[in-house]
Amino acid sequence: MxxxxxxxxxxxxxxxxxxxxxxxxxxxxxxxxxxxxxxxxxxxxxxxxxxxxxxxxxxxxxxxxxxxxxxxxxxxxxxxxxxxxxxxxxxxxxxxxxxxxxxxxxxxxxxxxxxxxxxxxxxxxxxxxxxxxxxxxxxxxxxxxxxxxxxxxxxxxxxxxxxxxxxxxQQTEHEPLLRSISSSSAGKDGELDDPDEESLTSDDDELVLAKRQEIVKTRGGLLGYLKEFKIFWPYLWPSKNRRLQGILAALLVDIIAHRIVNVLYARQFGLVVDGLYEAVKLGGALPWETILLWIFLAILAGHSCGLEAISEYLGVRLTNWSRIQLQAAAFNHVMGLPMSFHDDKDSGEIIKAIEQAGSLASLLNSIVIETLPFLCDIAIALFYVSTLLDIFATVIVLYVVVAFTFVTYFISLAMVRARRDSAAKSRSQSRLLYEVVSNFTTVTSFGRRSHEQRRLRDALQTAVESDQWNNDLHIYLSASQELVELMGLLAISMLAAYKIAHGSIPVGNFVTIYEYWDVVTTPLWILGYTLRKISSNLVDAERLLQLFQESSPIKDGPIELSPCNALGAVSFSDVSFAYSADQKQLTLHNIDFTAQPGQTIALVGATGAGKSTVIKLLLRFFDVCSPGAVTIDGHNIKHLTLDSLRGLIGIVPQSPALFNTSLLENVRYGRLTASDAEVHAACHSAAIHERILSFPQGYHTRVGERGVKLSGGELQRIAIARVILQQPRIVLLDEATSALDTKTEQEIQRGLVKDLTQGRTTIVIAHRLSTVVDAHQILVLDEGRIVERGSHQELLDREDGRYRELWGRQIRAEVGTGRPS
Incomplete structure (x- = not known):
């Protein structure tokens, strides 16, 4: 008792x-x-x-x-x-x-x-x-x-x-929040670190790690950190796809069957040995039925032809679905973020974050196919080994599990840090390589090839050293894990031998426990690998998480205005705007004007006067400050859906960017359903058709990345043709002919009046004032304010007017008597 x-x-x-x-x-x-x-x-x-x-x-x-x-x-x-x-x-x-x-x-x-x-x-x-x-x-x-x-x-x-x-x-809770934030960013001497703007906006590893540690502390520890990733759950779980739900159900049945077969296979092997021992010792018949059943179970337990192969076959379909959902959602989210986000972020980092959706997609496979089944294997093993031997076998398995877990955990902590460092160095090297290759003309023209080669070699050396340390930690971890496994096998073999020597268990149990040991230890190896993989995937997905946590202040409105029903009347009413969040330094001040269909409104002024900002506000890349409003046909553009708003507007930027595809596809981007004949007609109006035909492959000529194979004038004409093909209700021309010679400019101006601006609302930004002399109204901007407005002649008639001054400068520059503007 x-x-x-x-x-x-x-x-x-x-x-x-x-x-x-x-x-x-x-x-x-x-x-x-x-x-x-x-x-x-x-x-x-x-x-x-x-x-x-x-x-x-x-x-x-x-x-x-x-x-x-x-x-x-x-x-x-x-x-x-x-x-x-x-x-x-x-x-x-x-x-x-x-x-x-x-x-x-x-x-x-x-x-x-x-x-x-x-x-x-x-x-x-x-x-x-x-x-x-x-x-x-x-x-x-x-x-x-x-x-x-x-x-x-x-x-x-x-x-x-x-x-x-x-x-x-409790004492800390009464301290001001600012002090806590300040102290957390203080240096050794208690002074605040003053990172420059670039360090604040760059997607640096240290900033990501610091932010993640702060989340771990403020969100209740590890569980709170993992809860941050629940935003991805709709893309990992096929809640609306019945076919994939059926695949998942079949996968779960297969996993359960595999667990049962693992036990039966090892047990059957022991029975085969006992049967052969008795046949040899007692001279009986060979246990053919036992052997055949063992072979059948061996097939089911096989890695490449059994239940595990079925799991892999079904699991890869779930993983691929998740990858497609995540990457599509990440792309859609990025494209919905405001211009301020894209201006501040490095394009290479954003692309890398989107690509890392594949890492997160493997989480479903890691959890469902690898982690959960092997946890079940360990739980079953704790019970089964006690039936084969005794309670001490369970104790040995537990010691092996705990030792294996702690060895994996402690070395994995170092591996996570090494993985972060290696990933950071790799990204830095990739970013440097991208910048050098994309700025080939600049590097070559300045003769900086040797300089860039040295920079790249240094970056490669640092990246290789970090990756080497990461690989070394993998070797240390594998060696430690194998040592723990072998010590456990030694202990349980000694226990089995002791039991057999005292007649407590048959010899077959020794074979069974030896064969089953792989089932016991394989989950530990897999779990160790899965832990590292999940940890690595979470590190890779942190940038994707930050991307999803970015929100856009530009929200869709409820009204959808189609080009067929829209007239295109534009009105700016008391519009002010500041790029800074505190709105203290205004870029635009109380802008008021109206542009009716068929009218051309010109915006002129010195660089930095706010002309391009007006265009960005109309496209709703930014929202205006209250109480001002921008309206189209009487509708506040905040109440319009973004797609319908931008579908009404066609823009020819000063520096057009093209896709690295054919000229035909680049022009057709203005209207995806346009025929080849309509594309050719638009290029005729933009005075680029004959030039395109002179290329070896004509309209099928690829333009290179961002159109680098074309001259500035050719790029502008392609952009004009694209907008002509689009046939929008509102046309925005931002220095649309600045890279053209006078003859080509006059030819295009005739095409614009005939095919694009006629009957449409047109807003033109121009430094070359000769291009806007026919505008219905010219707005002269200076430091974000409209200082003059009127027709070309009306503004010229004003003594000491700002427009007259600009006009005079350009006339003198053209005849060579003054300095160019």
């Missing part, structure tokens, strides 16, 4: 320590702060020492139980007492390890575990005093009493530290 009570007490101690361990694991990362300087640090250090001492005394007590059992040869409940004692040792070792890596542990969790263990240890002390079956009773009683003392001390320290932390946290 006393032994039964002792078994229950040992089990309760293990369960209590496990509960504390799980609680600490769930919450320790929320309070982890590597830079903390807590006044109770010395007391917390004592708590860590006590935890290690508890684990050490638990180990010694387990050994004392074992020696007593071997000495007296007892069976009864003694094996379960010893097993629970070793489990208690294992769990306190785990607690000691987690406490070592936690700079600010949740002491309530450890205090709870210590309290439960203390109660059970007190019961063990009573048992130790009352029993006479111990090999060294006085020493054992002293050990149990010492462990009980350590546990009481840990309870006291945990309570004291927890109360002190609450007081410190």
């Amino acid at each position: 006393l032994q039964l009570i002792q078994s229950c007490l040992s089990l309760c101690s293990s369960i209590g320590a496990l509960a504390g361990f799980l609680l600490a694991y769930l919450f320790w990362s929320a309070d982890r702060d590597e830079s903390a300087r807590h006044p109770l640090r010395s007391i917390e250090l004592l708590g860590r020492v006590l935890t290690i001492a508890i684990a050490a005394t638990s180990c010694i007590i387990s050994i004392a139980y074992t020696l007593s059992n071997v000495s007296y040869g007892k069976v009864s409940f003694e094996p379960y007492i010893i097993a629970c004692s070793f489990l208690d040792t294992l769990l306190w070792l785990s607690l000691a390890l987690t406490l070592t890596v936690s700079s600010r542990p949740v002491w309530n969790a450890y205090g709870t575990a210590a309290l439960v263990s203390c109660l059970s240890t007190a019961g063990s002390l009573v048992y130790s005093i009352s029993t006479d079956e111990l090999l060294f009773p006085r020493t054992f009683i002293a050990l149990v009493a010492l462990r009980c003392t350590f546990l009481i001390g840990l309870c006291a320290i945990a309570s004291f530290a927890s109360c002190s932390r609450i007081a410190v946290n």
Whole structure:
């Protein structure tokens, strides 16, 4: 009876320590702060020492139980007492390890575990005093009493530290938020670091890591960090796709069947060995049925032709679906972000973030096909090995699992940092390579090839060294994991051999346990790999997460205005605008004008006067400041859908950019349904048709990246042809003919009047004033204000007018008597 009570007490101690361990694991990362300087640090250090001492005394007590059992040869409940004692040792070792890596542990969790263990240890002390079956009773009683003392001390320290932390946290809550932010970014001397604008807007690894650590702390630890990724769940789970749901159901059935086959296959192999042994020993018939069944199970358990192959076949379809959904959603989200986002971000970083959708797509495969099934394998193994051998086999498996997990965890921490560093260096090298290649003309014209080669070599050297350290950590991890596996195999083989030697189990069980050991340890290898893969995928996906968390202030309105029903009347009413968030430095001040269909409005003025900003506001790349408004046909453009708004507008920018495809497809981009004949007609109007036909491949000539194979004038004419083909209701011309000679410009102007601007609202930005002399109204902007308005002649008639001054400068520049504008 006393032994039964002792078994229950040992089990309760293990369960209590496990509960504390799980609680600490769930919450320790929320309070982890590597830079903390807590006044109770010395007391917390004592708590860590006590935890290690508890684990050490638990180990010694387990050994004392074992020696007593071997000495007296007892069976009864003694094996379960010893097993629970070793489990208690294992769990306190785990607690000691987690406490070592936690700079600010949740002491309530450890205090709870210590309290439960203390109660059970007190019961063990009573048992130790009352029993006479111990090999060294006085020493054992002293050990149990010492462990009980350590546990009481840990309870006291945990309570004291927890109360002190609450007081410190309450004091911190009364501090201003600005001080917390400032202190977190202070340097060693307490002065604020003043990063330049580029460092704030660049997608640098250190900034990403710092932001992620802040989220881990503010969102409740690791669980809070993982909750950030729930935004991707609709793209990982096929909630609306019945076919994929059917595939997922079939996959789950296959996974369950595979778990069953793993057990049956190893067991059948043991039965084959027992059958052959009996056939040889007793001279009986060979167990053909047992062998054939074993072969059938071997086929089902095979990696390439069994249930695992079916899992891979079904799983890759789920992964591919998720990848398509994620990458499409990422692209759509990026294209919906405001111009301010694209102006501030590096295009290469954005593209890389979108491409990393593939990393996140593999999460579904990693969790469903790899992680969950192998967790089931471990749980089944803990029960099955105890039926094959005894409770000590379960203890061995648990020790292997925990040791393997901690080895993987600690080395993986270093691997995550190495992976981050390697990825950062690789991105820097890729960014440098992209910049150099895309600026080929600049590098060549300045003769900087050797300089750029040195920069690239240095970047490559740094990237290779980081990648090499990352690979070295992989080698260290594999070696450590294999050592743990082999030690576990040695221990369980010795236990099986001991059982067979004493006639407790048949020889087939040894073969079964050896064959089944792969089923036990393979999940550990896979889980270690999966942990690293998931960790790596999460690191790669952090930029994608930041991308999805970016929101656009430019929202769709409820009204959809089609070109067929729109007239295109544009009105700016008391429009002011500032690029800065605080709106203190205005770029536009109280802009008012109206452009009716068929009218041409010209915007002129010096560089930086605000002309292009007017165009951006009409396209709603930015929203105007209240209470001003921009309207089309009386509708505030904030109330229009973005697609319908921009579908009404055609723009010819000053520096057009083309896709690296044919001239035909670039012009057809204005109206995707246009025929070849309509494309040719638009190019005729833009005075580019004959030039295109002179190319070797004509309209099928590829233009190069962003149109680098074309001259500036050819680019502008292609852009004009594209808008002519589009036939919008509102035409925006931003220095549309600035790169053309006078003859070609006059020819295009006739085409514009005939095919594009006639009957449409046209807004023209021009530095060359000769292109806007026929405009119905000319608005002269200066420092964001309309300082003059009127027709060309009306503005020329004004003495000391700003327009007259600009006109005079250009006339003098053309005849060579003044400096060019």
